[in-house]
Amino acid sequence: MxxxxxxxxxxxxxxxxxxxxxxxxxxxxxxxxxxxxxxxxxxxxxxxxxxxxxxxxxxxxxxxxxxxxxxxxxxxxxxxxxxxxxxxxxxxxxxxxxxxxxxxxxxxxxxxxxxxxxxxxxxxxxxxxxxxxxxxxxxxxxxxxxxxxxxxxHTWRAPSLGRxxxxxxxxxxxxxxxxxxxxxxxxxxxxxxxxxxxxxxxxxxxxxGSLVRSLTRPQVPWQTVLRRYLVPRLDPGRRQWTTPNRRYLSRELYLPGPARERVDLAVAIDTSGSTQDYLPAFLAELRGIAGQWPDTRIRLIQADADIQSDEYVTAADLRPEMILKGGGGTDFRPVFEALKSDPPRVLVYFTDGFGQLPGRHEVEALDVVWVIWRDTITIKCRYGAVVTTGQPLSLWQ
Structure with missing residues (x-):
């Protein structure tokens, strides 16, 4: 033959x-x-x-x-x-x-x-x-x-050796x-x-099974990263009657206690064609974020060149088999436009960093944590690095 x-x-x-x-x-x-x-x-x-x-x-x-x-x-x-x-x-x-x-x-x-x-x-x-x-x-x-x-x-030597x-x-x-x-x-x-x-x-x-579990665990200490931006925006002196002050209950005094922490957070996921290999990692990190506040509703926006999905989710909604919507080009502007009428305290945006950017004034109107995935992870808030597992990277370079 x-x-x-x-x-x-x-x-x-x-x-x-x-x-x-x-x-x-x-x-x-x-x-x-x-x-x-x-x-x-x-x-x-x-x-x-x-x-x-x-x-x-x-x-x-x-x-x-x-x-x-x-x-x-x-x-x-x-x-x-x-x-x-x-x-x-x-x-x-x-x-x-x-x-x-x-x-x-x-x-x-x-x-x-x-x-x-x-x-x-x-x-x-x-x-x-x-x-x-x-x-x-x-x-x-x-x-x-x-x-x-x-x-x-399992290994390769010089490309022309004996072939x-x-x-x-x-x-x-x-x-x-x-x-x-x-x-x-x-x-x-x-x-x-x-x-x-x-x-x-x-x-x-x-x-x-052990390998898959390790790869689906979030790599970023989200509690540390996000509390750095959420806590300063909470009012530590604010009191409310629905949370009584326990120090005085034994004296039969019902006084207002500290207000419970209210997390106002939006997460945007870039679902464009260039991020398809990163989407499982994006989901793993999103579950890491939601796991810090299991009962809190987080606004989740999926977008490529346009908004594909805009909904509120809790940790229970974020199943491992969840399929994200998208696959087209990348434009960050629709997400910022969608948040204008009801801006969150913090926006976390998962992306590979390639796409049409809004103007700086639109970004500066929000506290944005950019999670940029390429070969490594780089996290930036506005234009300054927060946590970096790779080399610092700027969307505007």
Whole structure:
């Protein structure tokens, strides 16, 4: 069979495998749909590999495998991306780490009910262990060949080293791997939403469950950030009869006590096309904000080039599977226009910072906390930095 024919056959088989994953394992199948499939005929790649954009597979190797083993190989590569193995290595020895992540991935797949092929790294008693824990108990004198006939490529050297098939063109990029954090959360939220519609969502193994939970936790100390702007606007001397002063109740004196804190907060989410990868993170941070005042109604505005939704929500309304509306261009002005008639004490605006800005005088009429998401998080109030997890960034630069 000619090279082009075997590659075409392998691609058809792998595309069928991916469709099967979507049906049988919706979470990992949804992630598989975000990767290109590229069979190659090249001795530099005897099995399979991924660079975070594309899954490469040796076409002859794939065509020789049984349907179950070939499905396993595809799921194995997708799990490497989903489990963020490239980001988690952090200077560990490459060969030991390659063994550890294969043990973790194959254990994850076994937990979902898939059969681990003979010759692949797998120990039943390590199921549920993280790659970091497995790494610590592995011997130091391992060789890459010890990973068996299913060993895949986890690292890439010089792009032209020993490659004869031009389709074997990996493009490793740190930004692509970082983007998988939001892909994982987004896929989990979509699968959860579909599951609430009556469709089974599949089993999420323990290690991945822990990873998803960590990625959906807010990263910003919102109580500290927002109280810095809310508290000065509260009247500490204000009293009200509905909150009696407890110091005098024992003397049978009913005197007014301090007024309860009233949180007047609006949150705007930029739902434009350029922020789609960030929306799961935006939701996680929004839940972090609402969790500080669970019973308080927060005005939530979803907007791209126009207002897509304007409603009041509480923490109970912000479900993980909530789907945001948008996908168009970006214009910040409609949000500020909508708030003119009933301005909040503080507006928190989640965005990537790209869009049509209102005039400074319109922004200065409100206390605005800009939460700017790109590769890192930068938080600014008006034009001065509040909390920064990356380099300071100005919308007006």
């Amino acid at each position: 000619k090279r082009a024919e075997v590659k075409e056959k392998a691609l058809a088989l792998w595309e069928n495998d991916r469709a099967r994953l979507v049906f049988e394992q919706p979470f990992i199948g949804m992630l598989a749909m975000q990767l290109e499939l590229q069979p190659v005929v090249d001795g530099a790649l005897p099995t399979a590999a991924t660079d975070g954009r594309t899954v490469f597979g040796n076409a002859n190797f794939l065509c020789r495998l049984s349907d179950e083993d070939r499905l396993f190989v595809l799921a194995h590569e997708v799990w490497h991306c989903a489990a963020l193995h490239h980001l988690r290595r952090q200077g560990r020895d490459t060969v030991r780490w390659n063994h550890a992540v294969d043990y973790e991935v194959n254990g994850l797949l076994a937990e979902t009910g898939m059969t681990v092929p003979k010759g692949a790294l797998y120990r039943r008693h390590w199921r549920g262990w993280s790659a970091e824990s497995i790494y610590e108990v592995l011997p130091e004198d391992l060789t890459d060949e010890g990973r068996g006939r299913f060993r895949d490529r 004869s098939d031009p389709d074997l063109c990996p493009r490793p990029d740190e930004r692509i791997w970082k983007g998988w954090q939001q892909r994982v959360v987004g896929a989990w939220q979509q699968v959860q939403a579909r599951g609430h519609g009556g469709r089974g969502i599949g089993r999420l193994p323990g290690v991945m």
